[in-house]
Amino acid sequence: MRLSEVAVPEISAEEVLVQVKAISINPVDVKTRAGKGLAGRLKESMPLILGWDISGVIVKKGAHVTDFAEGDEVFGMVNFPGHGKAYAEFIAAPANQLALKPAGISHEEAAAATLAPLTVLQAFTQHANVQAGQRVLIHAGAGGVGHYAVQFAKHLGAYVIATSSVANRDFVLSLGADEHIDYRSVRFEDVVSDLDFVLDTIGGDNFDRSLDVTKTGGTVISIPSGLNETLTQKAKDKGINGYFILVKSDGKDMQHLADLLGNGTLRSHVSKTFAFENMAQAHEQVESGRTVGKVIVTL
Numbered sequence: 001m002r003l004s005e006v007a008v009p010e011i012s013a014e015e016v017l018v019q020v021k022a023i024s025i026n027p028v029d030v031k032t033r034a035g036k037g038l039a040g041r042l043k044e045s046m047p048l049i050l051g052w053d054i055s056g057v058i059v060k061k062g063a064h065v066t067d068f069a070e071g072d073e074v075f076g077m078v079n080f081p082g083h084g085k086a087y088a089e090f091i092a093a094p095a096n097q098l099a100l101k102p103a104g105i106s107h108e109e110a111a112a113a114t115l116a117p118l119t120v121l122q123a124f125t126q127h128a129n130v131q132a133g134q135r136v137l138i139h140a141g142a143g144g145v146g147h148y149a150v151q152f153a154k155h156l157g158a159y160v161i162a163t164s165s166v167a168n169r170d171f172v173l174s175l176g177a178d179e180h181i182d183y184r185s186v187r188f189e190d191v192v193s194d195l196d197f198v199l200d201t202i203g204g205d206n207f208d209r210s211l212d213v214t215k216t217g218g219t220v221i222s223i224p225s226g227l228n229e230t231l232t233q234k235a236k237d238k239g240i241n242g243y244f245i246l247v248k249s250d251g252k253d254m255q256h257l258a259d260l261l262g263n264g265t266l267r268s269h270v271s272k273t274f275a276f277e278n279m280a281q282a283h284e285q286v287e288s289g290r291t292v293g294k295v296i297v298t299l
């Protein structure tokens with residue numbers, strides 16, 4: 001990565017120009033920077049302005065934008081899985097991918113609450129339809145996605161079991177998990193079974209093992225990368241809905257998140273904040289795989 005001076009982006013009639021105050025860093029940013037993740041899809045746009053998750057202030061709006069005004073504080077995940085161009089002082093963002101930042105939430109907390117909880121919202125409500133009383137397992141409950149997933153599953157009334165290392169046990173329980181599994185000393189399939197829903201944030205054989213603890217008719221959603229056919233067939237053979245999903249930018253979903261953040265149902269845990277000039281350190285932190293909650297870069 002390198003810093004460059006570029007022109008302030010032009011906006012279309014449906015877009016707003018946002019002065020970026022905070023950016024959240026995701027594993028997909030790190031993978032794409034390393035030539036994986038979305039790098040293949042975006043190869044025509046190289047060199048990329050990376051990033052998708054922002055919170056900031058509208059400084060200009062397109063002719064057809066009616067929902068927002070100049071000066072509004074907004075947040076959102078911009079153009080995912082396309083070219084977001086969020087690592088910048090100014091971003092051109094489609095107005096229908098943003099929501100007003102709730103009062104009382106910082107730009108850091110708002111920027112955090114974009115790609116990660118959108119994934120959770122779309123997985124739990126649009127794909128899996130998790131219901132009150134169901135038993136759910138969330139892998140990596142301390143991570144960016146997982147810490148929102150635990151809170152959201154509790155909000156839906158589910159019984160929540162979450163994994164993390166023992167160092168993050170108290171954090172995961174403080175989010176509302178009913179049970180914690182230290183994945184380093186316990187194999188989860190030895191202690192749970194008959195689950196309604198599993199969120200696989202780890203991939204590889206973790207998806208396969210998750211199928212073994214899910215009941216017939218249950219769902220396992222995997223998010224780290226595509227699944228091979230053997231595994232999707234194994235899910236089918238067991239009568240389990242097992243598949244990969246990719247989060248998508250959506251202003252209505254952002255508004256749902258804004259409501260949950262505004263009324264205190266969801267809270268962002270920002271564990272580390274870096275200055276824009278130290279973006280490389282922010283990437284190294286996320287690349288470590290040990291991040292608790294979210295990593296934020298501020299401008």
Ligand SMILES: NC(=O)c1ccc[n+]([C@@H]2O[C@H](COP(=O)([O-])OP(=O)(O)OC[C@H]3O[C@@H](n4cnc5c(N)ncnc54)[C@H](OP(=O)(O)O)[C@@H]3O)[C@@H](O)[C@H]2O)c1
Nearest residue numbers: 027119140142143144145164165223224245246247290291
């Ligand atoms: N498909 C999509 O739309 C989509 C959307 C969002 C994210 N993702 C993908 O989902 C994955 C997770 O994203 P994220 O943002 O949550 O990552 P993250 O914040 O970097 O996750 C870090 C957390 O993972 C935990 N962890 C690492 N290995 C673990 C294991 N074997 N079992 C349980 N916990 C473990 C760590 O806890 P300990 O230190 O306690 O081990 C740490 O808290 C990434 O691969 C990301 O690219 C996909």
